Amino acid sequence: MLAALQELYPDAACELDFRTPFELLVATVLSAQATDVSVNAATPALFAAYPDAFALAQAEPEDIEPYIRRIGLYRAKAKNLAGLARLLVERHGGEVPNDFDAVVALPGAGRKTANVVLSNAYGYPAIAVDTHVGRLARRLGLSTQTNPDKVEADLEGLFPKDKWVYMHHGLILHGRRVCFARKPNCGACLMAEFCPKVGVTDAQG
Template sequence: MTSPSRRRPAARLPGGATKRAPLVLAALRRLYPDARTELQFRDPFELLVATVLSAQATDVSVNAATPALFAAYPDAAAMSLAEPEDIEPYIRSIGLYRAKAKNLATLARQLMERHGGEVPNDFDAVVALAGAGRKTANVVLSNAYGRPAIAVDTHVGRLSRRLGLSAQTDPNRVEADLMRLFPEEDWIFLHHALILHGRRVCLARRPLCGQCALAEFCPRIGVEPR
């Protein structure tokens, strides 16, 4: 199904973005050849729950909490019987845990009522679930079902602007720009590699430009000179 951002009028890409994109992709391939999500999961349901929990939280904190959560609620059927206050103790270490517990309880019931307890392989159906959104749907569809998608989180957005691949601040428009610049078969790898580079090198406050393999062609847009 065609996703909303793919129907928007295309915005103008930053100068040099088309020539820079293959350089970025090649460098990321060398740096992170096995890039994948760092969220730990065994099936689409666990990935969906972990991704909902990861909003405004680190993957490390999510991975620390989910083993006990999934032991108690291994599938949508089990979680659909829980109340938010039953879920809260398992995710108390994660930011916004009360709101997330409420979303998970509702999400599990929605999966049972709408999809027979299974996570749908459909963009709009995932977006419609409680606590999910465009980024969540792209993470789940790409990692659980192998569907080409670019999940734009804070790292992907920040690096896209610094590298001159997009001038947009809205994640949906950043996603649209990246889809124009990179082949569809590279979308899944691309967003995972950008996330890893954002966590390890192109940090939000103090990017390690002197250690960056992309420095020779990076315009460093918005980066304070040091």
């Protein structure tokens, strides 16, 4: 499975646009229940206005909302961004900490966000479980769990630690491009020969 993913997506990487750990944190919080495309369309103007935590900490949620209005749940996310920026300034000198628990403690940042930020910004070994990763893990027989934390534990027990970050990105790309939820394109899948659910959609179980 790992070999098939690497053949399909040799350069799989984070598709959120960012230049700094701060930008990655903000983009990841915005990406919850939203597409990377919509986030990438919004963040250039947002980061031009608020280039770091110190600038964003001065903003009120209603100041942030116009920049992210096209992203789902934008009001709640604007509130979270204002709150996390203030905590970054108060607790971490304006920097995104290289510490899992510290990132999880930020508003709008859960376990998945911490895994994405720490793995892509600081090389922390992690598999962040989003809807694509969870779906493919169950469909490919890698996990029977629906709880993302338990899926994460199952995947980390199956694959080498130095491949965890790649697995996260590879599974996401496969979910977006081939193994769709409603109608998977099994004919284009290099894993079809050993997939236990070839041709089965989520609706069919």
